[in-house]
Amino acid sequence: MKxxxxxxxLALVLCLPLAALADEVKIGxxxxxxxxxxxxxxxxxxxxxxxxxxINADGGINGNKVAMVYYDDRIEAKxxxxxxxxxxxxxxxxxxxxxxxxxxxxxxxxxxxxxxxxYISTIGTHxxxxxxxxxxxxxxxxxxxxxxxxxxxxAETLKAKSxxxxxxxxxxxxxxxxxxxxxxxxxxINILKEYNYPLGEKxxxxxxxxxxxDNPDVLWASGYYEEAAQIAKQAKELGLKATIxxxxxxxxxxxxxxxxxxxxxxxITTNLxxxxxSPMAQKFLAEFFKQHKVAADMVAASAFDGMLVMAHAIKTAxxxxxxxxxxxxxxxxxxxxATGPLLAxxxxxxxxxxxxxxxxxxxxxxxxxxxxxxxxxxP
Amino acid sequence: xxxxxxxxxxxxALGSIYALISIGMTMVYGLLKILHVAHAGVYxxxxxxxxLAFRLTGSILFAFPAAVLGCALMGYLLYRFMYxxxxxxxxxxxxxxxxxxFTAMGDAYRLAAGPYSISFEHxxxxxxxxxxxxxxxxxxxxxxxxxAALLVLVWLMVNKTKTxxxxxxxxQDREVAMGIGVNSNYMFGLNFMFGSALAxxxxxxxxxxxxxxxxxxxxxxxYKVFVVMVLGGLGNVTGTVIAxxxxxxxxxxxxxxxxxxxxxxxxAFICMIxxxxxxxxxxxxxxxxx
Numbered sequence: 001m002k003x004x005x006x007x008x009x010l011a012l013v014l015c016l017p018l019a020a021l022a023d024e025v026k027i028g029x030x031x032x033x034x035x036x037x038x039x040x041x042x043x044x045x046x047x048x049x050x051x052x053x054x055i056n057a058d059g060g061i062n063g064n065k066v067a068m069v070y071y072d073d074r075i076e077a078k079x080x081x082x083x084x085x086x087x088x089x090x091x092x093x094x095x096x097x098x099x100x101x102x103x104x105x106x107x108x109x110x111x112x113x114x115x116x117x118x119y120i121s122t123i124g125t126h127x128x129x130x131x132x133x134x135x136x137x138x139x140x141x142x143x144x145x146x147x148x149x150x151x152x153x154x155a156e157t158l159k160a161k162s163x164x165x166x167x168x169x170x171x172x173x174x175x176x177x178x179x180x181x182x183x184x185x186x187x188x189i190n191i192l193k194e195y196n197y198p199l200g201e202k203x204x205x206x207x208x209x210x211x212x213x214d215n216p217d218v219l220w221a222s223g224y225y226e227e228a229a230q231i232a233k234q235a236k237e238l239g240l241k242a243t244i245x246x247x248x249x250x251x252x253x254x255x256x257x258x259x260x261x262x263x264x265x266x267x268i269t270t271n272l273x274x275x276x277x278s279p280m281a282q283k284f285l286a287e288f289f290k291q292h293k294v295a296a297d298m299v300a301a302s303a304f305d306g307m308l309v310m311a312h313a314i315k316t317a318x319x320x321x322x323x324x325x326x327x328x329x330x331x332x333x334x335x336x337x338a339t340g341p342l343l344a345x346x347x348x349x350x351x352x353x354x355x356x357x358x359x360x361x362x363x364x365x366x367x368x369x370x371x372x373x374x375x376x377x378x379p
Numbered sequence: 380x381x382x383x384x385x386x387x388x389x390x391x392a393l394g395s396i397y398a399l400i401s402i403g404m405t406m407v408y409g410l411l412k413i414l415h416v417a418h419a420g421v422y423x424x425x426x427x428x429x430x431l432a433f434r435l436t437g438s439i440l441f442a443f444p445a446a447v448l449g450c451a452l453m454g455y456l457l458y459r460f461m462y463x464x465x466x467x468x469x470x471x472x473x474x475x476x477x478x479x480x481f482t483a484m485g486d487a488y489r490l491a492a493g494p495y496s497i498s499f500e501h502x503x504x505x506x507x508x509x510x511x512x513x514x515x516x517x518x519x520x521x522x523x524x525x526x527a528a529l530l531v532l533v534w535l536m537v538n539k540t541k542t543x544x545x546x547x548x549x550x551q552d553r554e555v556a557m558g559i560g561v562n563s564n565y566m567f568g569l570n571f572m573f574g575s576a577l578a579x580x581x582x583x584x585x586x587x588x589x590x591x592x593x594x595x596x597x598x599x600x601x602y603k604v605f606v607v608m609v610l611g612g613l614g615n616v617t618g619t620v621i622a623x624x625x626x627x628x629x630x631x632x633x634x635x636x637x638x639x640x641x642x643x644x645x646x647a648f649i650c651m652i653x654x655x656x657x658x659x660x661x662x663x664x665x666x667x668x669x
Contacts, residue, residue, distance in 0.1 A: 034494050035494060036494070036495075036595075038493070038494040038495050039495045169639070195638055196638055196639055197639055198639055198642050198643070201639075201643065202589050203389070203393065203589075203643075205385070205386075205389040205631075206386050206389055206390075206631045206632075206634045206635040207634065207635070207638075209381075209382045209385040209386055209389070209635065210382060210635055212381075212382070212512065213381070213382050213512075226496055226591075229590075229591070230589060230591075233505075233590055236505055237505060237507060237514065237516040237518070238385065238514045238516075239509060239512070239514045254495065254496070257498045258496060258498050258500075258590060258591050259590070260498075260500050260590075261505060262505065
């Protein structure tokens with residue numbers, strides 16, 4: 001009798017997930033919910049959750065609700081590999097969206113590819129993530145494009161003639177700067193000097209004193225919001241006059257929280273245009289602010305878009321991995337995202353998109369210009 | 380010239396912070412010969428308490444007393460319930476206790492304050508003194524000024540008071556000091572409270588100086604304080620202060636002249652290795668009489 005009860009319970013437990021599976025589409029998601037990138041990870045999760053809400057309010061995918069299964073990758077490569085195994089083997093998701101940086105995303109990409117699970121990197125910019133992988137896509141802006149657009153904007157919009165580079169010593173910091181270093185001379189900008197700093201540095205005063213002496217028109221500074229906040233604040237304390245040009249790493253409400261007034265006048269290249277006329281962008285910005293009482297950043301928008309792209313592909317092509325991958329690869333001028341339109345995916349699975357440039361006014365990003373030059377924005 | 384002066388001020392501000400954090404640990408080592416790793420945890424506690432007081436009252440003036448009282452209490456409790464039980468064991472045991480305490484404190488702060496930097500912005504951060512191209516910010520004046528005042532206080536306390544005399548006597552020879560009526564357990568507790576209060580002030584100053592407080596801001600300090608201590612000659616308060624300022628200036632000028640050819644903390648460790656080779660008793664050390 002006991003055995004029978006145990007068997008019955010076991011059968012019930014085993015059948016429950018199957019029953020749930022029948023009428024929902026499971027999409028996996030991972031982001032750094034703890035660790036040094038936690039502010040971004042939390043924001044990405046909010047973006048992805050909002051996307052799922054929108055999709056389900058809109059009737060789900062062909063009548064089936066979308067269920068998001070998410071895990072914390074702790075911004076560690078080894079953790080994101082464990083997450084990948086969990087999502088593939090025990091959760092059996094249809095596709096996975098990464099709301100994480102390059103390192104965890106790059107470590108997980110080959111696993112998803114080998115197991116034929118479509119995978120979208122939303123903010124991981126490393127070029128190797130989608131390279132030669134049929135099931136891996138990248139809607140993040142490739143790093144050097146930030147540099148190219150930054151140089152174009154410095155010359156065309158800010159009329160700068162000279163620049164100093166302040167480079168964060170990691171993949172992201174040096175890759176974005178490569179684009180600027182190559183493109184700046186072509187736009188007549190003289191690069192006076194280049195300084196490096198390690199990730200996590202807090203005191204930029206000694207370098208900024210030197211930069212003040214170099215007296216450039218613009219300071220190209222690569223970094224994440226913590227570094228960016230210290231750079232902006234200490235530059236203002238020391239009376240640096242150059243306009244600071246940053247990238248999407250600055251694009252976080254934490255940047256304003258940590259640096260306050262010193263952020264005004266900072267210019268960044270990113271993917272979320274706050275002044276966008278696209279209905280989805282406006283709906284996203286309004287709803288995000290309504291739910292969280294904080295302005296959405298590019299990380300939230302990117303994760304939101306990753307979910308929508310995955311859902312759209314499943315909607316048009318069904319749940320077979322090959323069909324989903326084909327549907328994503330063939331998307332053209334996709335407007336149904338917050339950072340859109342997504343113009344096209346190239347052979348490697350990397351998206352081409354317009355690059356909005358934002359300037360900080362009253363501690364908020366506002367539109368400055370948009371780069372649509374194919375020479376600059378094609379990966 | 381402007382750049383040189385600015386670097387001098389930047390280096391002095393860093394040195395002030397290093398000195399305030401390191402004094403407490405040096406005093407503990409001087410008296411008990413314990414490497415008090417959890418001291419870095421006390422420093423973070425000060426920063427967080429200061430931030431809390433600032434958020435509640437809206438004034439940085441309340442941040443300092445909150446950090447001083449909270450950290451002094453924490454220092455006393457650490458001594459009374461942790462180190463006192465193991466102070467007569469081999470040095471390795473208090474060290475392990477310290478490491479364990481530090482890890483636990485780090486995780487507790489992360490749970491309480493969250494894993495990211497929290498703004499500690501006061502209204503005066505962007506004001507300062509401008510002389511041509513030479514800028515000194517209010518923050519730098521605040522850090523250097525408070526450190527100078529506190530260092531004078533420490534010096535008076537150690538050299539001019541009866542408690543200071545008892546402290547020096549206990550540091551030189553604990554048993555003899557006890558023999559002539561110094562209550563050593565009382566001295567040890569006081570010592571922990573005093574050093575911890577200084578670390579708490581350092582925490583608030585660092586929070587204000589960078590406009591941010593982070594639960595993991597003590598991680599580098601858990602080992603970097605050793606460098607300052609060794610540079611200053613283990614347990615020597617004056618030497619520690621001099622070493623702290625030298626290190627702050629060395630870091631600033633090396634980075635200004637050659638950039639980060641080495642990470643900031645590597646500079647500290649190279650200084651330590653050089654000092655160990657060239658002047659093994661620290662910057663204030665005298666050759667031992669043979």
